[in-house]
Amino acid sequence: MNLIQTAKEYRDKYGFSIFPVVLSYKVDKESGINKEKFDKKPAVVLWMPFMERLPTDEEIESGFSKQGINAIGLVTGKISGVTVLDWDGKEECPYKSPVMVKTISGGKHIYFKYKEGVKNTVRAGGKALDVRGEHGFVVVPPSEFDGHAYTWEINGNLEDQLKELPEFPQIEEKKEPPMGDFSPPLDIRDCLNVSIGSRDDKLYRLSCSLLQKYPAEEAWELILDSARTYEGFGQSFTETDARTKYQNAYDFLNEQGKLYIERRLSSVDIEVKNGSIEKTNLIIGFEPKLLSELEKDNYQVEWLWDGFIAKGHITLLSALWKAGKTTLLAELFRCMQEECSLAGKKTYKNKILYLSEERETQWILRREEKKLSLPIYILCNPLKRKLKYEEWVAWIQKAANFCTDNDLSLAVIDTMTTFSSVTDENDSSQLNAALLPLNYFREKNIAVLLVHHFRKSGGNEGTASRGSGALMSYADIIMEFSRLEPEEPNNNQRKIVCLSRFDETPGEIILDYVDNQYSSYIVSSSREAKKQNKAKKVLELIRKLVINGNMDGRFTTVDIYEHWDDNIFKRPTERTIRNYIEELISMEKISFSGEKRKIGKTEAKLYKINDGKNTLNPTEISIDGSNRDLFDEAKKIFGVTEPPTQQGLQI
Numbered sequence: 167m168n169l170i171q172t173a174k175e176y177r178d179k180y181g182f183s184i185f186p187v188v189l190s191y192k193v194d195k196e197s198g199i200n201k202e203k204f205d206k207k208p209a210v211v212l213w214m215p216f217m218e219r220l221p222t223d224e225e226i227e228s229g230f231s232k233q234g235i236n237a238i239g240l241v242t243g244k245i246s247g248v249t250v251l252d253w254d255g256k257e258e259c260p261y262k263s264p265v266m267v268k269t270i271s272g273g274k275h276i277y278f279k280y281k282e283g284v285k286n287t288v289r290a291g292g293k294a295l296d297v298r299g300e301h302g303f304v305v306v307p308p309s310e311f312d313g314h315a316y317t318w319e320i321n322g323n324l325e326d327q328l329k330e331l332p333e334f335p336q337i338e339e340k341k342e343p344p345m346g347d348f349s350p351p352l353d354i355r356d357c358l359n360v361s362i363g364s365r366d367d368k369l370y371r372l373s374c375s376l377l378q379k380y381p382a383e384e385a386w387e388l389i390l391d392s393a394r395t396y397e398g399f400g401q402s403f404t405e406t407d408a409r410t411k412y413q414n415a416y417d418f419l420n421e422q423g424k425l426y427i428e429r430r431l432s433s434v435d436i437e438v439k440n441g442s443i444e445k446t447n448l449i450i451g452f453e454p455k456l457l458s459e460l461e462k463d464n465y466q467v468e469w470l471w472d473g474f475i476a477k478g479h480i481t482l483l484s485a486l487w488k489a490g491k492t493t494l495l496a497e498l499f500r501c502m503q504e505e506c507s508l509a510g511k512k513t514y515k516n517k518i519l520y521l522s523e524e525r526e527t528q529w530i531l532r533r534e535e536k537k538l539s540l541p542i543y544i545l546c547n548p549l550k551r552k553l554k555y556e557e558w559v560a561w562i563q564k565a566a567n568f569c570t571d572n573d574l575s576l577a578v579i580d581t582m583t584t585f586s587s588v589t590d591e592n593d594s595s596q597l598n599a600a601l602l603p604l605n606y607f608r609e610k611n612i613a614v615l616l617v618h619h620f621r622k623s624g625g626n627e628g629t630a631s632r633g634s635g636a637l638m639s640y641a642d643i644i645m646e647f648s649r650l651e652p653e654e655p656n657n658n659q660r661k662i663v664c665l666s667r668f669d670e671t672p673g674e675i676i677l678d679y680v681d682n683q684y685s686s687y688i689v690s691s692s693r694e695a696k697k698q699n700k701a702k703k704v705l706e707l708i709r710k711l712v713i714n715g716n717m718d719g720r721f722t723t724v725d726i727y728e729h730w731d732d733n734i735f736k737r738p739t740e741r742t743i744r745n746y747i748e749e750l751i752s753m754e755k756i757s758f759s760g761e762k763r764k765i766g767k768t769e770a771k772l773y774k775i776n777d778g779k780n781t782l783n784p785t786e787i788s789i790d791g792s793n794r795d796l797f798d799e800a801k802k803i804f805g806v807t808e809p810p811t812q813q814g815l816q817i
Contacts, residue, residue: 169230172308173238174223180324182306183216183245185209186229187237189270189311204270204314206305207405209235215592216241217301237309237316243300249284249331250304251276255294264327267307270314275304277324278331301413369408373415377589386412470576470613471498472511473670474643477575478611480604482641484618490660490679491617491647492524495578496532497683503540509662509675516575517541519565521548523584543572549585558587559603566606577607580617582637597636604640616641620648642667650676651699659699701749703734705756709775720759722770723747747773 169186176182186209192200209232221229229235242250253259254273265277284299298304307316320327369389376385389412390405468477475481485491501508505515518540522529526546532538553561569577579585586600607614618637638644643666650659658679664671708726711717716729723743730737738746750756757776762769 169235169238169308170227173221173226173230176238176240176306177220177226181220181247183220183241184226184306185216185221185239185241185303186232186235187239187305187309188234189237189305189309191312204311206237206239208239208303217243217245218592219245236311237305239303240306242298242302242304243284244280244282247280248328249278249281250298250302251278252296252298252304253294254296257294259295261295261332263329264320265324266319267304268317268319269305270309270311270316275316277328279328281331284331301417369411370415373412377415467668467670468611469512469514469670470502470516471508471513473666473668473672474509474511474645474664475576475613475615476642476668477613478608479642480608480614480616480640481643481645482616482618482637483645483647484620485647486620486649490649492532492580493679494647494660495580495617496536496538499538499540499542500536500683503538509672509677511672515540517573518543519569519574519577520544521565521577521579521585522546523581543568543574552589553585553587555587555599558585558600561585562603563606566610566612569607569612570610574612576613576615578615578617582616582618591637594636598640601636601640620646643671697749698753700735701746701753701755704743704746705750705775707731707734708756712775720761720763720772720774722763722765722772724765724770 173184173186176184188207188209190205190207192203192205209229230238240246240248240250242248251259251261252273252275253261254271259274259276261276263276263278267275267277269275281299284297286299286302287297305316307318309316373385373389376388389408467479470476483491483494498508498513499518501513502515502518505513507513520542522544524546526544529544529546565577568574582588583591588596588600590596604614616637644664646663648661648663650661660677660679662675662677664673664675704726707730708717708721710731711721711725711729712719717725723740726743726747727737727740747756751758751773755776756773759772759774761772763772764770
């Protein structure tokens with residue numbers, strides 16, 4: 167079964183929010199595998215984002231291509247427009263719908279139209295009936311495991327057959343943890359060695375605590391790890407138990423956070439003085455003009471780095487962990503100091519405020535390495551806890567005033583998540599509230615560079631940044647920084663994909679990192695850059711074959727195919743090799759010799775290397791371990807006594 171294609175069809179045709187699931191047999195601690203019962207576990211660390219939005223193509227493809235995925239999960243509730251009754255009784259279900267699914271356990275999933283306010287409920291009007299409402303999930307066809315499959319039982323088109331949800335007898339509500347004041351533990355160890363009766367409360371409090379300190383995904387990983395690791399949670403503890411308590415904590419904090427922010431924002435424009443309400447200076451004027459009355463102004467963008475960073479504007483720089491974004495920033499500061507170009511774009515000398523999550527030691531090393539003397543005011547790892555919203559606003563105001571008082575043009579916040587008051591990056595209301603204070607910088611004509619991380623699954627152009635899209639919408643310029651070829655650890659090329667409000671910003675740039683500097687660049691597409699990289703590897707093979715005597719200096723595509731080295735990459739077809747030859751000809755690395763060689767009944771073109779010797783120049787050889795023997799051979803031919811100093815192959 168093609169789960170990827172089916173998952174996309176569910177999303178595109180019916181508007182279903184889906185995610186990957188793993189089906190298996192339940193395991194009893196005493197008796198082992200129980201083939202009478204089935205277990206279904208989400209295959210993503212956190213499927214909560216899909217309660218609020220549909221998955222992207224990339225998320226579907228990456229999620230369902232992982233090993234072991236055999237099922238599709240459907241998020242019930244408003245996002246998918248359905249409420250589902252889960253019937254496991256032996257007798258016939260009293261609630262009917264034209265849209266039903268037969269489960270692998272022999273039960274029924276009965277589909278109805280979404281009904282607002284319906285929660286996930288067990289034993290709703292009967293011991294055999296569960297309700298999957300808001301933020302629940304069910305497994306959908308063609309999910310299967312060990313010969314057991316979910317199958318549709320439907321009369322007509324699904325979207326035309328959904329009925330209104332019927333009324334139930336008395337619903338037995340689940341008893342929720344207390345939602346009032348709580349005293350969250352500060353450490354996972356607080357949940358060790360607790361009794362079964364207090365386990366749930368401890369876990370709920372732990373979830374609340376972690377969600378206030380970490381992004382939602384990281385908090386769930388910690389909760390799940392503790393559930394799997396510590397015996398103190400009790401032998402009956404399961405991942406389902408953990409997810410339930412974590413979900414309760416998430417819902418509670420999310421709701422409390424929204425109410426808190428609403429209260430804060432509603433009071434921004436007024437304050438109480440001497441018992442009376444007075445307007446503050448934060449009130450924004452409201453004087454609209456007719457379009458026909460607008461006149462051109464003389465405003466010109468003042469760039470600090472042409473196309474990327476401008477005074478009075480917000481730039482978002484996102485990257486994966488360890489992709490080299492801090493190295494890029496250090497290189498940017500060096501270029502600003504020397505007023506030279508970076509990525510083919512001019513930089514300008516200015517003073518900088520840098521808020522860093524790293525320690526001072528790391529920046530001392532970068533200062534020495536880059537010989538930085540540019541006025542950079544740096545604040546390293548200053549926070550001991552997450553800032554409250556009022557503290558974040560006051561802190562940003564202080565930073566903006568500091569920039570003004572010291573004539574600074576650029577403020578770098580590395581990272582936004584570390585310093586802001588945001589506890590849940592997926593909550594747009596929190597993000598929007600946290601971004602508003604950055605207007606202090608805009609009003610003072612100070613450029614802001616926000617450093618952020620990619621989501622684990624990546625994303626389409628402009629959507630790779632982690633969390634809510636509110637962050638990307640707020641930025642004037644988006645820079646997505648990544649390795650050109652992540653599967654090639656020795657490849658030092660980096661890719662910057664940009665989205666911008668300005669024509670000066672390039673769409674895509676490929677950077678070469680050589681001798682600890684981004685000293686060269688290629689304005690090109692990723693596809694073209696990768697093609698050139700493979701063509702260079704083919705040229706390296708040709709030169710190696712010439713030195714080793716496998717070819718006499720003139721060669722055909724057949725010669726390359728027959729002497730192919732699988733250590734370079736998987737042997738391509740002769741047709742693909744011809745494409746690489748054409749690429750090398752366009753790069754003027756090789757050329758047609760004007761001669762041909764008869765191979766069978768056909769005549770093949772003979773090519774030659776354009777270095778004058780039809781051999782390998784030793785200054786163009788990398789000196790890593792894989793090419794040491796090749797260098798030694800070239801040394802004999804040319805009489806070279808010292809190895810080259812270049813890092814990597816320079817053609």
